[in-house]
Amino acid sequence: MGDQTLTFPRLEADKLEPHLPPRECSTPFVTLTFATSLDSALSLAPGTRTALSGPQSKAMTHYLRSRHDAICIGVGTAVADDPGLNCRIQGVGATQQPRPVVIDPNLRWQFTRQSKVLQLAKSGRGLAPFIITTTGTALSPEQQDLLEEHGGKYIALDRDAVTQRVQWRDILLALQSEGLHSLMVEGGGEVINSLLEPGANHLIDSVIVTIAPTWLGRGGVVVSPARRVDAHGHPIPAARLADTNWIPLGEDVVLCGRLAGSKET
Numbered sequence: 001m002g003d004q005t006l007t008f009p010r011l012e013a014d015k016l017e018p019h020l021p022p023r024e025c026s027t028p029f030v031t032l033t034f035a036t037s038l039d040s041a042l043s044l045a046p047g048t049r050t051a052l053s054g055p056q057s058k059a060m061t062h063y064l065r066s067r068h069d070a071i072c073i074g075v076g077t078a079v080a081d082d083p084g085l086n087c088r089i090q091g092v093g094a095t096q097q098p099r100p101v102v103i104d105p106n107l108r109w110q111f112t113r114q115s116k117v118l119q120l121a122k123s124g125r126g127l128a129p130f131i132i133t134t135t136g137t138a139l140s141p142e143q144q145d146l147l148e149e150h151g152g153k154y155i156a157l158d159r160d161a162v163t164q165r166v167q168w169r170d171i172l173l174a175l176q177s178e179g180l181h182s183l184m185v186e187g188g189g190e191v192i193n194s195l196l197e198p199g200a201n202h203l204i205d206s207v208i209v210t211i212a213p214t215w216l217g218r219g220g221v222v223v224s225p226a227r228r229v230d231a232h233g234h235p236i237p238a239a240r241l242a243d244t245n246w247i248p249l250g251e252d253v254v255l256c257g258r259l260a261g262s263k264e265t
């Protein structure tokens, strides 16, 4: 995605409104949003940045960023994309920028002063990231200083005793205590697939997916949550959307909905 200022028409924004966090929300509102190909791929290969959204749906993503307190990605995406994670919608100023959140349990992201997200923070066009890591992981004092100099910080959380992962519920609670009440989870594949699992998907309030009219081919990073089975061991769908709204935007279509059965309505 480039650096130019974007606009998103009011008419299209109104169609998204039922799928967005309320202007004031106290509990964490979670929007799962990403761009996918027709073969459910986020990118051509692991570690590869791939443009899928057309100009209109790209502007839509930035409009979504303007409507959330924070944007969450996994360390795989941070390393692959060197993302900016700011909002480039015209008129959105420094004080309205979302907080980037990077889940990096093992401190694999070797960001530098040249990393895009820090450059944007330095120039007042975005915020420095909060990096979710795990308790007991040795922080590098140099990385910590660099992060804090730009206004970011590390947040260390305990791993779940069984999965050895940081639990989504704990991430949301930690962000809430930082005053971040709405989160858009952008990716990548592992992060999205883990959020769609039965133990976590009740935390998702809204799903907004850009579908681009292209097949990326095998070998890409794919959104495909773990297979579920019924009481007899027969396969059942992993998840399904309800209350769907399909919004054509240029050559893409934006699919909005909520996860069927994961929350009481």
Ligand SMILES: NC(=O)C1=CN([C@@H]2O[C@H](COP(=O)(O)OP(=O)(O)OC[C@H]3O[C@@H](n4cnc5c(N)ncnc54)[C@H](OP(=O)(O)O)[C@@H]3O)[C@@H](O)[C@H]2O)C=CC1
Pocket: 033, 034, 035, 036, 041, 042, 043, 044, 045, 046, 047, 048, 049, 050, 052, 073, 074, 075, 076, 077, 078, 080, 081, 103, 104, 105, 106, 107, 108, 165, 166, 168, 186, 187, 188, 189, 190, 191, 192, 194, 195, 221
């Ligand atoms: N089209 C789109 O909209 C988007 C595309 N992308 C693309 O996706 C690709 C990256 O995806 P991927 O490689 O899957 O990496 P992810 O960005 O999903 O990061 C995965 C890593 O995050 C850490 N992690 C922490 N908590 C969790 C959790 N609960 N579940 C899963 N992972 C967790 C793990 O790190 P550790 O192994 O150290 O524990 C894991 O390896 C890139 O190519 C990027 O361009 C990314 C975002 C959006």
Ligand SMILES: Nc1nc(O)c(N)c(N[C@@H]2O[C@H](COP(=O)(O)O)[C@@H](O)[C@H]2O)n1
Pocket: 001, 002, 034, 035, 049, 050, 051, 052, 053, 057, 058, 061, 073, 077, 078, 081, 082, 083, 084, 085, 086, 186, 187, 210
């Ligand atoms: N909505 C959307 N469409 C695509 O085609 C994409 N490749 C992505 N990727 C996500 O956006 C991040 C890059 O953001 P910046 O432009 O650098 O701010 C990238 O890291 C993915 O999270 N999204």
